[in-house]
Amino acid sequence: MSNEKPAPGVQRVNRVVLAALGVWLSGVVLALLPNDWRSIRAAGAALDWWYVGIVAPLLIVALILYSANREHLSD
Amino acid sequence: MRDVSDQPASAVRLIRLWLTPVLLLALPTQVVAFGRDGLWLALAVVSGPLLFLATQSRDGASSQRGLNMPMARAALAVSAFMHLWANLDLIGGLSRDWGLPRWSGVAAAALLVLGGVRWYSRSEGASQGWTLIMVGALALPLALILGKTNLNPVQVYSQVSSASAFRFAPESVWVTEGRARSARHVQDWIEFSEEHRLTMASAGVIRLAYSEGNRRVIEERSLSEGQELVVRPGDRLRADPGVRVRFEPGRRIPQAPVNGAAWTSGLLPSTQSLLGQLGLALTLFGGAMTLPSFFLSGTGNRAARSSMARGSVVLLVVALWGQCWALYAARYAPELYLEGVTASLLLQLPAVLFHQGWLSQSAVAVAVIGVLFAFLQSVPALGLTLAACLDRRERPTLLVALFVVGAGVVALRETVPWWDLALLGFGLTAVTLAPLMTLSGPHPFANRVVGLGLALYLSLGVVGRTSVAGWFPSSMMNFPLLGALPVVLILLLVTARLQRKSKQPP
Numbered sequence: 001m002s003n004e005k006p007a008p009g010v011q012r013v014n015r016v017v018l019a020a021l022g023v024w025l026s027g028v029v030l031a032l033l034p035n036d037w038r039s040i041r042a043a044g045a046a047l048d049w050w051y052v053g054i055v056a057p058l059l060i061v062a063l064i065l066y067s068a069n070r071e072h073l074s075d
Numbered sequence: 076m077r078d079v080s081d082q083p084a085s086a087v088r089l090i091r092l093w094l095t096p097v098l099l100l101a102l103p104t105q106v107v108a109f110g111r112d113g114l115w116l117a118l119a120v121v122s123g124p125l126l127f128l129a130t131q132s133r134d135g136a137s138s139q140r141g142l143n144m145p146m147a148r149a150a151l152a153v154s155a156f157m158h159l160w161a162n163l164d165l166i167g168g169l170s171r172d173w174g175l176p177r178w179s180g181v182a183a184a185a186l187l188v189l190g191g192v193r194w195y196s197r198s199e200g201a202s203q204g205w206t207l208i209m210v211g212a213l214a215l216p217l218a219l220i221l222g223k224t225n226l227n228p229v230q231v232y233s234q235v236s237s238a239s240a241f242r243f244a245p246e247s248v249w250v251t252e253g254r255a256r257s258a259r260h261v262q263d264w265i266e267f268s269e270e271h272r273l274t275m276a277s278a279g280v281i282r283l284a285y286s287e288g289n290r291r292v293i294e295e296r297s298l299s300e301g302q303e304l305v306v307r308p309g310d311r312l313r314a315d316p317g318v319r320v321r322f323e324p325g326r327r328i329p330q331a332p333v334n335g336a337a338w339t340s341g342l343l344p345s346t347q348s349l350l351g352q353l354g355l356a357l358t359l360f361g362g363a364m365t366l367p368s369f370f371l372s373g374t375g376n377r378a379a380r381s382s383m384a385r386g387s388v389v390l391l392v393v394a395l396w397g398q399c400w401a402l403y404a405a406r407y408a409p410e411l412y413l414e415g416v417t418a419s420l421l422l423q424l425p426a427v428l429f430h431q432g433w434l435s436q437s438a439v440a441v442a443v444i445g446v447l448f449a450f451l452q453s454v455p456a457l458g459l460t461l462a463a464c465l466d467r468r469e470r471p472t473l474l475v476a477l478f479v480v481g482a483g484v485v486a487l488r489e490t491v492p493w494w495d496l497a498l499l500g501f502g503l504t505a506v507t508l509a510p511l512m513t514l515s516g517p518h519p520f521a522n523r524v525v526g527l528g529l530a531l532y533l534s535l536g537v538v539g540r541t542s543v544a545g546w547f548p549s550s551m552m553n554f555p556l557l558g559a560l561p562v563v564l565i566l567l568l569v570t571a572r573l574q575r576k577s578k579q580p581p
């Protein structure tokens with residue numbers, strides 16, 4: 001693997017994936033809050049559902065495919 | 076017969092093994108039963124095999140480390156047998172719930188596995204086509220439901236989450252004709268949370284349990300058709316098999332969640348939810364990272380990124396299908412909570428929506444075809460994994476036949492629920508193979524430590540099924556991997572360090 005900086009396109013994808021990971025992790029923290037806190041985030045219940053059901057699987061798939069992509073580029 | 080290990084590693088091939096009918100039907104079943112808490116299963120179903128492939132692509136040997144150990148191979152073989160048993164049990168249950176003898180479903184499924192084993196290794200070229208048919212057969216009835224209700228899943232979610240209670244609709248069969256509970260749940264008590272006036276739709280015997288002062292009374296009554304019965308909040312009712320009862324429209328469905336918001340927020344208590352989800356994730360991820368390892372061992376090839384992308388699409392579609400099916404079931408067939416949330420009732424969702432027309436039966440039949448395709452794609456591979464564990468890759472048919480017959484015999488009687496069997500199977504491989512994957516080289520006590528972990532895992536699993544363990548966290552009992560895996564990992568670490576220290580010169 002060379003020490004050259006990745007292409008700008010790859011850097012952009014990198015930043016997007018990191019940002020998405022941050023958003024997803026905050027969603028996981030939100031989802032794992034105890035029941036007593038749930039009234040505080042009642043308005044976010046739908047967000048919570050879509051995080052776990054849609055956003056998180058999509059992000060995980062994107063991350064895994066991206067890592068495969070990066071490995072492919074470094075080969 | 077071509078050896079399965081000669082074929083290249085491919086994501087679609089792994090997903091064929093992964094998406095058994097048990098895992099497929101557990102998706103909507105868990106979401107309907109536990110609301111948002113059931114969604115973690117969808118997340119694990121999507122991520123588990125992809126993470127396995129991701130580790131394969133970096134280090135092809137890591138996932139196969141330990142496969143030469145007798146303990147690991149035995150655990151893998153037992154796990155494959157349990158998955159076989161779980162799938163035959165599921166098909167047997169489906170056939171019984173649809174009016175056929177349980178044995179006929181088990182026997183037909185066992186024959187399909189035996190035929191599938193011969194067909195399986197020749198079908199690699201057609202595998203993607205078969206996977207597409209499976210996904211299409213599952214998606215088509217859902218598309219028909221979307222067309223019929225004219226509501227997209229987001230709108231259905233809003234309706235369910237804002238419902239003040241799950242109530243009997245005027246057109247529900249429980250209101251119009253009356254129904255008997257399914258054979259699986261006929262022995263369970265129905266607990267009422269508000270007053271109900273019930274009408275007997277057929278004559279029969281019912282048992283009513285109620286409180287009188289400080290004592291609990293169980294009264295047996297023989298009622299004739301048309302007779303009415305009033306039950307109060309806190310009362311419990313059990314009817315003889317086949318006795319049909321009608322409910323009033325607009326009343327709360329007994330045993331349903333309190334309201335839609337409670338369902339969409341998750342129905343498990345927070346401690347149980349957190350530990351339970353951790354246990355489920357550990358078990359499923361552990362299973363996904365270890366169960367396919369033998370099946371894919373010896374390929375020596377990395378899964379191509381394009382293959383992983385295709386596999387991801389299949390997994391995402393299936394996870395989305397499970398969620399949507401559950402959402403529509405909670406909105407249009409909440410009587411499931413009264414009957415018991417079972418796979419067979421969930422598959423009948425189109426019949427509820429299309430009111431028994433020809434389209435309803437066709438849509439249910441298409442969904443069943445999807446499940447059958449999932450069965451044909453995955454379960455024979457379990458048989459081949461079993462044969463490979465016992466070093467019978469060359470002529471596996473006879474050995475697989477013996478195991479299939481064995482699994483069929485134990486599946487003839489309904490003992491352990493299919494989902495519990497599958498989880499136990501995933502946990503078995505996870506507790507033995509996963510710790511071995513973390514080792515960087517040979518370990519002098521690996522076999523003994525893994526054996527100890529296996530014994531601890533099985534003990535926790537058995538104790539969890541008895542009343543002795545009332546004081547222990549239920550999540551630990553439901554997911555014994557939570558207790559066993561850390562012990563194995565710590566023991567491996569400690570014994571490796573002790574070994575290193577003893578070798579150092581004084």
